Amino acid sequence: MVLASWDRADMPSVLRYPSDVSASVNRTSSGPSTTVLGGGALGLTVALRLAQRGERVTLVEKEPTAGGLASGFQPAPDLPGGGPFLDRFYHHLFRSDTSIISLIEELGLSANVRWGSPVNSVLWGGKYWRPYTIPGLLGFSPLPFVDRIRMGAVLAFLKAWPKVDYFERHTAADWLRRMMGARAFGVLWEPLLRAKFGTRADDISLAWFWSRIYCRSFSLGFLEPGFQDLYDAMVREIRRLGGEVRLGTHVEGAQPIAGGRWSVALRDADGTRHTMVSDSVVSTLPVRVTARLIPDLPEAWRHRHDWGDAFGAHCLVLALDKPLLPENTYWLNVNDSGYPFLVVVEHTNYVPPSRYGGRHIVYLGNYHPMDHPLFSKSLEEVRADYVPAIKRIVPSFNEASIRDSWIFGAPYAQPIVTREFPSHIPPLKGPLPGLWIGSMFQVYPQDRGQNYSVALANRLVLEMVTERRGAD
Known part of the structure; x- marks a missing residue:
């Protein structure tokens, strides 16, 4: 249910x-x-x-x-009063999030909700693509056209089918590979599953994947200046x-x-x-x-x-003196292999940097088992791992543009939703x-x-x- x-x-x-x-x-x-x-x-x-x-x-x-997990910190202490709070981990609202939207209204904060449709992209083959809209998927040339049509049909079915029961019988990897085809699954969805769930990727329930398609809207909301x-x-x-x-x-x-x-x-x-x-x-x-x-x-x-099991969440947050991602990209899924993070979220390509004293806020997010060495690394060690990878994505990036940085970790933030999960x-x-x-x-x-x-x-x-x- x-x-x-x-x-x-x-x-x-x-x-x-x-x-x-x-x-x-x-x-x-x-x-x-x-x-x-x-x-x-x-x-x-x-x-x-x-x-x-x-x-x-x-x-x-x-x-x-x-x-x-939605609490914040103050990234611009030079502003009056220490500046506004920024979420430690990236968050946004969907139009379908009626419970929290009603709560925000109840507490008199509705005027502070900003709605829009920011740019969501994927890094594949060293290039930026936007396959998460119908025009973007149809123009996604790394896949043959027939695979694009097939994937679109599968996603449309997931968006339209309202009952979870059928999906509980399948794993996401097996079903998507069969329905979309191995090429489409291998380019767009398998890298995300493996980056997020590691060795548990093949165990994840299709019900979990369905819920992320069925329950979400293209329009995103953010409570300014932070939740x-x-x-x-x-x-x-x-x-x-x-x-x-x-x-x-x-x-x-x-x-x-x-x-x-x-x-x-x-x-x-x-x-x-x-x-x-x-x-x-x-x-x-x-x-x-x-x-x-x-x-x-x-x-x-x-x-x-x-x-x-449940994996921990980890974020490196950067405050930069200039924008990072091209094309005003807000969300970048990193599908190319060999990167130490799975997503780059440039928050200030959605919310104006003026909210944070002109700083451009970037999240680099990850999920890992709780015993992963990332959770024991210092800020300096994480930056040393991440900066070369950022330069691969944005060759013009200069570490000198980092005005400040923070790391945050949260235990048990990502449940491993398997087919056995509902009975427990x-x-x-x-x-x-x-x-x-x-x-x-x-x-x-x-x-x-x-x-x-x-x-x-x-x-x-x-x-x-x-x-x-x-x-x-």
Whole structure:
């Protein structure tokens, strides 16, 4: 089943709330109390929805800023106030992302969303091509014309077919190779699968590939100056409603205690340890992290759901004094072999560089197993690996144009979605009373994304509220 997206008009009545809900209701309420583990899009949305219902809620996040994988940093510290926040990893919206678009509207930020159709290209044979539109595919001369037509027909079928069931029976590599032909698959799609999933590329489910074609639009949106503004607004609103948001606080463990309640062990940034007690816990952390933090989870649950692999995400972010990619290219998939990164995203070929003090912002992204040596390299080592590769793509590139650079890594950011994956997805309701679990492993057949996090959070809170009503 495809994870549903809701806008506010479609939201079930149990999740609706009055627009003038009192900021004091949470502080004085004697209703249910919940501790939310994790301050990404999913955790923040859960905490916001519970706070809007007047419930007592505390969100705990280990990083000093909210937003998880979508959190930002300030790349232009010479600007007043340190300048705007920029996402640590590249993000954008699709027109079909109705859940997060509705949330942005709800928080009064719609005027800051920039929509457009930036240039998406692929590097093949040392040249730039644009095969991701109908005219671009028809003109993609590395493939014989019959292969272009065949690929277009397959992509049209994937875009039109609304049910995931058929695709779950196949791997992406095998099905695409048979349907598109070996040449078309080998030029456009196999390099991307292998760059992203490495030795696991042949195991990836066709359902995963289908979801990326079916659920996406050609138009892209970006919340200016960065999505950090959304997550900061959510923190402010949760606090306004009386909820608590504890940033820079580590969760060391959680366990059920007498009276059907939960005890959560916390450690502040200064090393101070303390315990929080609540009626329920919602973990929005990766399943394997949840399993480590809650030792009381039944062995049968662990065996079934603490399963599978997930790769880490890695980005080198460059601030340049001049543009990098030609033809105003925003997104460049690197299909040629021998490069240490799989994608180049020139953010300021979509958002004006004036937003960042005239700096041109470029992301060089990768996914790798968590034990890959890239994750232990210093910024200087990563730059030394990447700069020669950048010069192969853009021969005129001069390292002296780099005004600043940063590296970011995120563990377990890319689930390995195999055909067996659906049978291992944990239910939202945990196996212990008062425990709820929501993570990127539950947005199948999608594998990640801010929109799907918001939609999953809405569904999780709906199930929580429905269960409570049934127990009354």
